Amino acid sequence: MMSVLYILIPACLCMSALFLAAFLWSVRSGQYEDDYTPAVRILFDNIEKPNSTNKTKADDSRKV
Amino acid sequence: MSQSTYILAGVHTVCYHCGEDCDGGGLVFDQKPFCCSGCQTVYELLEQSGMDCYYDLNQKPGTSRKAKYREGKYNWLDDVESAKKLLQYSDEDITIAAFNIPAIHCSSCIYLLENLYKINPAIVRAQVNFLQKEARITFKNGQISLRQVVELIARIGYEPRLNMSDLEQPATSLSNQHYYLKIGVAFFCFGNIMLLSFPEYLGIDTLSEHPMRRFFGYANFLLALPVLFYSAREFFASAYVAIRHKSLNMDIPIVLGMVVMFIRSSYDIFMQQGAGYMDTLASLTLLMLIGRLFQNKTYATLSFERDYRSYFPVSVSKITGGTEQTIALSQIKVGDKIIVRNEELIPADSTLLNGVAMIDYSFVTGESKTVPVKSGDKIYAGGKQMGSAIKLELVNDVSHSYLTQLWNDDAFKNKSELSTSTLNTKVSRYFTPAVILISLISGLYWMQADSHKALNAFTAVLIITCPCALALSAPFTLGNVIRILGKHGIYLKNTFVIEKMAKIRTIVFDKTGTLTNNKSQNINYQGTPLTNREQIYVASLTHQSSHPLSKKISTYLHSKKIEEVTSFHEMQGKGIEGMIQNGFIRAGALDFAGGVGRPDLHDSNTSTVHISIDGLYKGYYEIRNDYRTGLGELIERLKNRFDLYVLSGDNNAEKKNLEKYIQADRLLFDQQPLDKLNFIKTMQDHGHNKVMMIGDGLNDAGALRQSDIGLVISEDTNNFSPACDGIVEAGKFIQIDSLINYSRSAMRIIKISYTLSLLYNIAGIYLAVQGTMSPIVAAILMPISSITIISFSTLASYILGRAHGFAQAQTR
Numbered sequence: 035m036m037s038v039l040y041i042l043i044p045a046c047l048c049m050s051a052l053f054l055a056a057f058l059w060s061v062r063s064g065q066y067e068d069d070y071t072p073a074v075r076i077l078f079d080n081i082e083k084p085n086s087t088n089k090t091k092a093d094d095s096r097k098v
Numbered sequence: 099m100s101q102s103t104y105i106l107a108g109v110h111t112v113c114y115h116c117g118e119d120c121d122g123g124g125l126v127f128d129q130k131p132f133c134c135s136g137c138q139t140v141y142e143l144l145e146q147s148g149m150d151c152y153y154d155l156n157q158k159p160g161t162s163r164k165a166k167y168r169e170g171k172y173n174w175l176d177d178v179e180s181a182k183k184l185l186q187y188s189d190e191d192i193t194i195a196a197f198n199i200p201a202i203h204c205s206s207c208i209y210l211l212e213n214l215y216k217i218n219p220a221i222v223r224a225q226v227n228f229l230q231k232e233a234r235i236t237f238k239n240g241q242i243s244l245r246q247v248v249e250l251i252a253r254i255g256y257e258p259r260l261n262m263s264d265l266e267q268p269a270t271s272l273s274n275q276h277y278y279l280k281i282g283v284a285f286f287c288f289g290n291i292m293l294l295s296f297p298e299y300l301g302i303d304t305l306s307e308h309p310m311r312r313f314f315g316y317a318n319f320l321l322a323l324p325v326l327f328y329s330a331r332e333f334f335a336s337a338y339v340a341i342r343h344k345s346l347n348m349d350i351p352i353v354l355g356m357v358v359m360f361i362r363s364s365y366d367i368f369m370q371q372g373a374g375y376m377d378t379l380a381s382l383t384l385l386m387l388i389g390r391l392f393q394n395k396t397y398a399t400l401s402f403e404r405d406y407r408s409y410f411p412v413s414v415s416k417i418t419g420g421t422e423q424t425i426a427l428s429q430i431k432v433g434d435k436i437i438v439r440n441e442e443l444i445p446a447d448s449t450l451l452n453g454v455a456m457i458d459y460s461f462v463t464g465e466s467k468t469v470p471v472k473s474g475d476k477i478y479a480g481g482k483q484m485g486s487a488i489k490l491e492l493v494n495d496v497s498h499s500y501l502t503q504l505w506n507d508d509a510f511k512n513k514s515e516l517s518t519s520t521l522n523t524k525v526s527r528y529f530t531p532a533v534i535l536i537s538l539i540s541g542l543y544w545m546q547a548d549s550h551k552a553l554n555a556f557t558a559v560l561i562i563t564c565p566c567a568l569a570l571s572a573p574f575t576l577g578n579v580i581r582i583l584g585k586h587g588i589y590l591k592n593t594f595v596i597e598k599m600a601k602i603r604t605i606v607f608d609k610t611g612t613l614t615n616n617k618s619q620n621i622n623y624q625g626t627p628l629t630n631r632e633q634i635y636v637a638s639l640t641h642q643s644s645h646p647l648s649k650k651i652s653t654y655l656h657s658k659k660i661e662e663v664t665s666f667h668e669m670q671g672k673g674i675e676g677m678i679q680n681g682f683i684r685a686g687a688l689d690f691a692g693g694v695g696r697p698d699l700h701d702s703n704t705s706t707v708h709i710s711i712d713g714l715y716k717g718y719y720e721i722r723n724d725y726r727t728g729l730g731e732l733i734e735r736l737k738n739r740f741d742l743y744v745l746s747g748d749n750n751a752e753k754k755n756l757e758k759y760i761q762a763d764r765l766l767f768d769q770q771p772l773d774k775l776n777f778i779k780t781m782q783d784h785g786h787n788k789v790m791m792i793g794d795g796l797n798d799a800g801a802l803r804q805s806d807i808g809l810v811i812s813e814d815t816n817n818f819s820p821a822c823d824g825i826v827e828a829g830k831f832i833q834i835d836s837l838i839n840y841s842r843s844a845m846r847i848i849k850i851s852y853t854l855s856l857l858y859n860i861a862g863i864y865l866a867v868q869g870t871m872s873p874i875v876a877a878i879l880m881p882i883s884s885i886t887i888i889s890f891s892t893l894a895s896y897i898l899g900r901a902h903g904f905a906q907a908q909t910r
Contacts, residue, residue, distance in 0.1 A: 039310065040313065043317065047317070050289075054283070058279055058282055058283075061275055061278045067229075067230075068227040068228060070228045071227060074205045074208050075208065075212065077205075078209055
């Protein structure tokens with residue numbers, strides 16, 4: 035009966051390792067470096083004029 | 099579009115854009131008042147781009163545009179080499195550049211900068227990092243150049259900070275990113291090890307011979323590997339450095355404990371002797387990392403390492419052939435001819451070729467006096483030209499000029515941060531040998547009595563004495579103190595500063611800008627209003643006199659034309675008089691000026707200069723003393739506990755005023771930057787080894803560096819401050835004594851925490867030497883001791899902060 039743990043525990047570890055990896059990725063991509071501006075930025079979307087050309091959000095290239 | 103009209107004088111309004119006073123000629127545009135055409139232009143531009151909600155988000159969000167930048171100032175950015183440092187990324191289509199913009203201060207700024215593309219469609223995207231006051235701007239090559247981008251943001255009031263030092267050495271990343279990564283890994287491993295150790299905690303013995311137990315053990319072993327080899331890496335590095343320098347620090351017993359814990363646990367797990375101490379290892383590493391993170395409080399927008407290069411311009415106008423060319427400062431050489439314009443800094447020692455030079459050396463000497471220089475004479479670096487453009491020929495390199503030589507002094511070469519005198523290293527000097535001795539003795543004892551327990555007892559002592567609680571008390575106390583002080587406008591460089599602060603015996607003040615206020619808004623006129631003509635009289639007369647009060651009035655009226663004064667007389671203790679054109683004018687004491695009935699103000703903080711023109715009493719200038727408010731009380735509080743000195747670059751005109759505060763023989767005047775440095779050095783050599791220097795400008799840089807603690811008083815923390823150990827907002831100057839007291843209290847907290855954690859250690863050793871310490875005891879005792887210490891030091895530092903006037907609630 036208990037032997038199911040042999041599968042469950044590695045499975046648990048793998049799953050939590052995924053979350054760890056997600057956390058590490060988010061730190062490395064700089065998401066924790068500025069915790070103020072995004073909070074303000076979200077408020078501007080409401081006052082955006084309709085004809086905005088704000089489509090180029092994809093090019094977040096951090097490399098030099 | 100509405101027409102702009104001028105505001106009538108005397109109507110009190112503030113600028114719609116920047117919130118500055120519109121006194122003295124503002125204008126009205128679109129029914130809104132503006133202080134200058136610069137602000138109005140920005141408004142117009144935003145209005146046209148449909149970005150007027152810039153003004154809705156915050157009231158008067160702009161920065162004053164009165165000080166205009168010179169056309170062509172940024173031409174050097176077209177030079178690919180010098181602009182390279184600003185670029186983060188570049189390909190054929192787009193370029194990404196990062197700028198440091200000190201003017202960013204509210205959400206309107208974010209809004210405006212991030213919507214730059216509405217003003218100029220060649221800008222693809224702009225992203226603001228508010229905390230670091232940085233903007234990353236992506237723009238299309240070919241449609242706009244880097245120079246044009248800079249000019250655009252400078253035009254709307256967000257002039258980026260571009261100076262030599264920032265460009266020469268790109269800012270090293272101060273971020274705590276690697277701590278977050280290490281803590282993340284440690285936390286993950288810690289949580290899972292705890293989970294797998296639960297059967298042990300609950301004492302489920304039925305499992306003891308079950309293969310499941312081995313499986314759990316192996317899993318724990320695997321999870322402990324990243325903790326030891328990744329998360330704990332820096333403790334190993336620090337211990338290694340200490341051993342190489344043949345000294346002992348707190349990380350040595352910590353690393354020793356960790357290694358023993360790991361080896362012993364691995365042995366237990368693989369030999370099936372027990373569960374091991376992997377949970378303790380992980381939890382301690384986690385706590386220690388959090389402590390390190392806490393200690394490493396950094397201020398993203400402040401720099402404590404600035405030198406002269408931060409003050410110097412990035413570019414100069416060089417004359418080659420007959421043409422003027424803007425080049426980077428780092429490229430100029432001896433013999434080059436350059437042009438320096440009004441209010442610009444002389445970058446290197448040079449001779450004046452032509453033009454009228456009026457050089458203000460206040461930057462170098464601290465003395466506010468403009469010196470006229472004749473053609474062919476030498477001008478020293480650091481002076482500021484006041485007036486029209488002058489032409490210079492360089493006689494020295496930028497780095498070998500008079501001012502910059504200060505940085506070649508020894509004081510700037512050897513100031514190691516690895517202080518050997520911290521309380522932590524002092525304690526560990528005894529702690530480490532004691533721990534090793536005890537573990538050896540108990541090991542040897544059990545060798546005789548019961549050899550099975552010998553290794554157990556030996557390792558148990560090393561494990562239980564792993565001084566984590568000890569090592570955590572200083573980071574948490576000092577880290578907390580730095581945070582509390584930071585909320586109150588006192589920014590310290592690191593936690594060592596607090597330790598050193600607690601030992602200060604001597605305090606040396608700079609005068610100008612430190613004891614006194616730099617702003618000259620302390621003069622106002624009372625009485626019959628003076629016409630422009632009459633003001634010219636006053637300005638011309640006071641210009642002739644070297645009396646401090648005359649000088650102040652003269653500076654106050656600096657915009658007025660100076661006329662020739664005939665039959666000028668100065669009467670000692672009374673005043674001055676003279677003829678200007680046909681007017682006879684007197685300035686001085688009340689009876690001298692012929693005023694009656696109006697008693698002299700007997701306030702020690704203000705002086706009055708009465709004016710009469712052609713024998714007719716007009717009124718008086720009220721000149722408030724520039725000394726900071728509360729200075730007298732502060733000195734009173736410090737006087738009996740510290741030796742106080744004042745070093746001033748000025749002449750001794752202020753001696754009388756200062757004697758009220760500090761003994762006359764401790765006031766030194768006419769001190770050059772190098773004199774100040776040497777003064778501190780002599781003090782230290784004569785046993786006054788704990789010297790704190792409080793200054794403000796580049797002329798104090800040497801003394802700040804040489805002293806044990808250099809504090810800089812700053813009116814605006816966005817401005818540059820010379821290299822120092824701490825930056826204090828001007829308004830907080832009078833809290834210097836509380837700052838020192840608080841530092842002393844903080845050290846007391848640490849000592850109490852040390853005692854507490856040593857008690858825990860003794861209890862642990864008592865269990866360990868008996869050779870019967872089970873892993874579960876270690877798993878409980880050690881985190882508990884650490885957490886008690888953390889809570890104690892955090893709470894105590896809050897409470898004492900409140901007691902010293904640094905209450906938590908206030909924000910800056």
